[in-house]
Amino acid sequence: MSSSETQGSDPAAQPGQDIMPNDEMSNATGFPIVTRTDFSETTFLLEVEHPQMARAARPGQFVIVMLDDHGERIPLTIADFDRDKGTVTLVIQAVGKSSREMQARCQVGQTLFGIAGPMGIPSEVSHAKKVICVGGGLGVAPIFPQARAFKEAGAYVIGVVGFRSASLVFWEEKFRSVCDEFIICTDDGTAGIKGLVTQGIETAITTHGDIDEVVAIGPPIMMRACAETTRPHGIKTMVSLNPIMVDGTGMCGGCRVRVDNKVKFACVDGPDFDGHAVDFDDLMARLQRYRPQEAAAMERYSESCKRLLVEEEVR
Numbered sequence: 001m002s003s004s005e006t007q008g009s010d011p012a013a014q015p016g017q018d019i020m021p022n023d024e025m026s027n028a029t030g031f032p033i034v035t036r037t038d039f040s041e042t043t044f045l046l047e048v049e050h051p052q053m054a055r056a057a058r059p060g061q062f063v064i065v066m067l068d069d070h071g072e073r074i075p076l077t078i079a080d081f082d083r084d085k086g087t088v089t090l091v092i093q094a095v096g097k098s099s100r101e102m103q104a105r106c107q108v109g110q111t112l113f114g115i116a117g118p119m120g121i122p123s124e125v126s127h128a129k130k131v132i133c134v135g136g137g138l139g140v141a142p143i144f145p146q147a148r149a150f151k152e153a154g155a156y157v158i159g160v161v162g163f164r165s166a167s168l169v170f171w172e173e174k175f176r177s178v179c180d181e182f183i184i185c186t187d188d189g190t191a192g193i194k195g196l197v198t199q200g201i202e203t204a205i206t207t208h209g210d211i212d213e214v215v216a217i218g219p220p221i222m223m224r225a226c227a228e229t230t231r232p233h234g235i236k237t238m239v240s241l242n243p244i245m246v247d248g249t250g251m252c253g254g255c256r257v258r259v260d261n262k263v264k265f266a267c268v269d270g271p272d273f274d275g276h277a278v279d280f281d282d283l284m285a286r287l288q289r290y291r292p293q294e295a296a297a298m299e300r301y302s303e304s305c306k307r308l309l310v311e312e313e314v315r
C-alpha cells in the first residue's frame with residue numbers, strides 16, 4: 001500500500017524541482033519497470049523504480065517521460081507513489097505513436113530512459129469537510145492520490161467514477177478504500193448507475209446539501225460538463241488540464257490555456273485550475289492542432305512495425 005505519510009520529510013526532494021534524466025544521475029541504466037498491469041486493450045499501468053521521485057511526488061503532479069534516448073517527451077500524471085518501495089505509478093492510455101510504443105515495449109525488467117519531474121503545482125488539499133472526487137475513464141488514476149489526500153486530511157470523500165462499460169473499470173477497490181461513499185457510472189449500465197459522471201455528481205449533491213468542493217479529472221468535455229453541473233450550486237470545482245506540453249517548465253508556451261480570460265501555462269501555473277473559469281473551447285481547439293502530424297507519426301510507426309513482423313517471418 002502506498003503512503004504519503006512521509007510527505008515533506010526529505011529536504012533533498014522539494015516539490016517542483018527538476019530531476020534529470022538518467023544520464024545525469026547515478027542511475028546510468030534507466031529507471032526499472034517493476035510492475036506492469038494491463039487494465040484493457042488500451043490502458044496499462046507501469047510501476048517504476050525512482051526513489052527520489054517517489055519522495056518528492058505530491059498529488060496532482062506529473063512527470064515527463066522518455067522511452068528511449070530519441071523518444072518523444074510525454075507528460076504523464078503521477079497516479080500513485082510509494083515512498084517505502086521507492087516507486088511511482090503511471091497509468092497510460094495508448095492513443096498514438098509514443099504511448100503505443102510504450103505499450104508494446106515496456107515490460108517488467110526493462111527501463112524507461114528518462115523521467116523528469118515532479119512537475120506542476122501540487123493539488124491544493126483544502127480544508128473542505130466534504131468533497132466529491134470525480135474521475136472519468138483514465139482520469140480515475142490521477143484523481144486517486146487526491147482522494148486519498150483529502151481522506152488523510154479528514155474530509156468526507158465521495159468518489160464518483162465513470163467508464164464506458166464494466167470491462168473498462170479499474171482500481172475500484174483501491175478507490176473505494178479511500179472513499180466514504182462511492183458511485184460508479186457506466187455509459188451502458190453494465191456497472192453501477194447507467195449514465196455519466198454528471199449524474200453521479202447530481203445524486204451526491206441531492207443527498208448532501210453541504211458539499212464544499214468537487215475535483216474532476218478526465219477528458220476536457222467531461223470536466224466542462226462537471227463544471228457546468230456544479231456552477232448553479234456555486235460549488236468550488238477544480239479540474240486538471242491536459243494541453244499539449246513540450247518542456248513542462250514554462251518555456252515553450254505549448255501548454256497555454258485561458259483561465260478567467262487570462263493566459264496561463266498549465267505546466268507551471270497548473271495543471272489544476274478553477275473549472276468555472278477555464279475556457280474549455282480554447283483548450284479543445286488547441287488539442288486538435290497537431291492531428292495531421294500525430295496521424296502521420298502513427299502511420300509511420302505502424303508501417304515500421306509491419307515491416308519488422310515481415311522480416312521476422314522471413315527469418
Ligand SMILES: Cc1cc2nc3c(=O)[nH]c(=O)nc-3n(C[C@H](O)[C@H](O)[C@H](O)COP(=O)(O)OP(=O)(O)OC[C@H]3O[C@@H](n4cnc5c(N)ncnc54)[C@H](O)[C@@H]3O)c2cc1C
Pocket residue numbers: 062072073074075076077078090091092093094095096097098099100138142241242243244245246271287288291294295298
Ligand atoms: C499534465 C498532463 C498529464 C497527463 N497524464 C496522462 C496520464 O496519466 N496518462 C495518459 O495516458 N496520458 C496522460 N496525458 C496525455 C498524454 O501526454 C498524451 O496522451 C500523450 O502525449 C500522447 O502521445 P502519443 O504520441 O501517444 O499520441 P499522439 O498521437 O501524439 O497524440 C494523441 C493525443 O494526445 C495528446 N497529446 C499528444 N502529445 C501531447 C503532449 N506532448 N502533451 C500533452 N498531450 C499530448 C493530444 O490530445 C493528441 O491529440 C497527460 C497530459 C498532460 C498535459
Ligand code: FES
Pocket residue numbers: 244245246247248249250251252253254255256265266267268
Ligand atoms: S510545456 Fe512548455 S510552457 Fe508549458
